[in-house]
Amino acid sequence: MVVINDKNTAAMDKAKNTNKPVKLEKWKSSADKSTPPPFSPLPENERIGYAVVGLGHLALEEVIPALFNCKFSRLAALVSGDNKKMEKVALQYGISPSCCYTYECFDELRDNPDVKVIYIILPNSMHMEFTIRGARAGKHILCEKPMANSSTECRKMITACNKAKVKLMIAYRMHFQPHTLKLKEMVSKNRFGEVRYIEAANGQSSANPEHWRHQAKLAGGGALPDIGIYCLNTIRFILQKEPTEVFAYQYSTPEDPLFKDTEELISWQMKFREGLIASCMAHYKVREIKTLRIHAERGWMFMDRAFAYKGQQLSTSRADGEEEIEEKISLSEPNQFAAEMDHFSQCILTKRAPNTPGEEGLRDQIIMEAIYKSANTGKPVRIKDYKY
Structure with a gap:
């Protein structure tokens, strides 16, 4: 038993230190601006998987590329109303056809264990519907701003996520x-x-x-x-x-x-x-x-x-x-989008509330x-x- 515990302790220590930066020797003097530590992501299978919902300008130009600069987050699935576009994007980023969903079969995300977060990047009037559906599927929700089209819709989104016991974060990258x-x-x-x-x-x-x-x-x-x-x-x-x-x-x-x-x-x-x-x-x-x-x-x-x-x-x-x-x-x-998504992923990993919860979107x-x-x-x- 002692040996097993030692091995377990060693494994836990290894996992805990995985994303710590590699130590490099110093070479710059204090006269010059210092450089940040080397990029140090978690292993891919330990990062939080995101399903990106909506493949418009923001998703394709900013969010999806940013997911490949994340330490704690990764692209796991796509959701779109345009099958041809989604097929092309899936090929570009190595997403399996089984992880591509239409709006109609969106609810099937509940059966995909690789997806922990649904990032909603849709017209504002669609935010409430897909937040509530995503919460019912048992997934954490990252929703673009503005949160919705009315304070009534915002409250319904907050209630749905609280009821499903999932986290809700509004994407305030600033x-x-x-x-x-x-x-x-x-x-x-x-x-x-x-x-x-x-x-x-x-x-x-x-x-x-x-x-x-x-x-x-x-x-x-x-x-x-x-x-x-x-x-x-x-x-x-x-x-x-x-x-x-x-x-x-x-x-x-x-x-x-x-x-x-x-x-x-x-x-x-x-x-x-x-x-x-x-x-x-x-x-x-x-x-x-x-x-x-x-x-x-x-x-x-x-x-x-x-x-x-x-x-x-x-x-x-x-x-x-x-x-x-x-x-x-x-x-x-x-990258502001990578920082935003990694913050949410860390909140999920450490079981804490995000800095920009649904209540922040409601206030605005x-x-x-x-x-x-x-x-x-x-x-x-x-x-x-x-x-x-």
């Missing part, structure tokens, strides 16, 4: 972006004094009126739930505070086929306690702009390309006597509903309902 985390740290430590005013803009140019993002029933709105939510959620995350009131304005160019039933522009302000105001804009008809500027008592912090998939640039400014000191902060850029939905109400009435709207 919570895993190093520059955003640095801003959050600087704000929490009052590096430049109290924050007094914030400006955030997220704009891009659309061209296809038939795309689901321009159909209100599928998207739940226009620029706000698609790109405005980045301004909203990132500000809440950095401040670790909730707005108490919103005031909003929206506009769509008359006769423009892109904006038959979704807004082109939405601009809103969020009022926080102690006089802090955040002014935000989301626009579907401007050249790409993604900026976040935080004004504090003794300086400012600015992030260009703030909500992009990569290329963030962070700078700060403060006064020191007669000098104006500006700094550019350079940080390593891990409640605020977006208040923003639309204000835009429609022309009056400020207080945020009262944070009940789950």
Whole structure:
């Protein structure tokens, strides 16, 4: 028995140390920027298997490639309404036909032990249905933002996952972006004094009126739930505070086929306690702009390309006597999607709650509903309902 225990202990120690980085000899001096440890993934059969639902731009351009840069996650299955597309993607990534599912046979995922997580990357109106079906299949759910088309749908999703005893995480990749985390740290430590005013803009140019993002029933709105939510959620995350009131304005160019039933522009302000105001804009008809500027008592912090998939640039400014000191902060850029999925996988492996649970998505939905109400009435709207 002693020998067996020794062997078991050795096996457990080996498994525990599998994903620790290989130690390399030092060769750089402290004068140069250090490099991160070597990539150290778990063995493939120990990583959490993901079924990607929906094979559109985000899935094919970002999420699936990112799964091959993950330490704790791997691609295990595909779900699509386009069989030809799915067959091609399966061949490209080595996914067996038995692990390819149509929307109709989606529920059969319950019988696939390799799939632990279902990542829902579908039009917003489909999030609730596939979250509930996925939870009933006994799988953990990672759902793209916005969480759903209404706070009522969000609550149903949370209830379904709680009932099935599976985890629900909303895919807020900015919570895993190093520059955003640095801003959050600087704000929490009052590096430049109290924050007094914030400006955030997220704009891009659309061209296809038939795309689901321009159909209100599928998207739940226009620029706000698609790109405005980045301004909203990132500000809440950095401040670790909730707005108490919103005031909003929206506009769509008359006769423009892109904006038959979704807004082109939405601009809103969020009022926080102690006089802090955040002014935000989301626009579907401007050249790409993604900026976040935080004004504090003794300086400012600015992030260009703030909500992009990569290329963030962070700078700060403060006064020191007669000098104006500006700094550019350079940080390593891990893949945001890989970091997001690996966080969820680690939560599953260690049985802890994710940083961005369904309640986080519900909060944003409640605020977006208040923003639309204000835009429609022309009056400020207080945020009262944070009940789950």
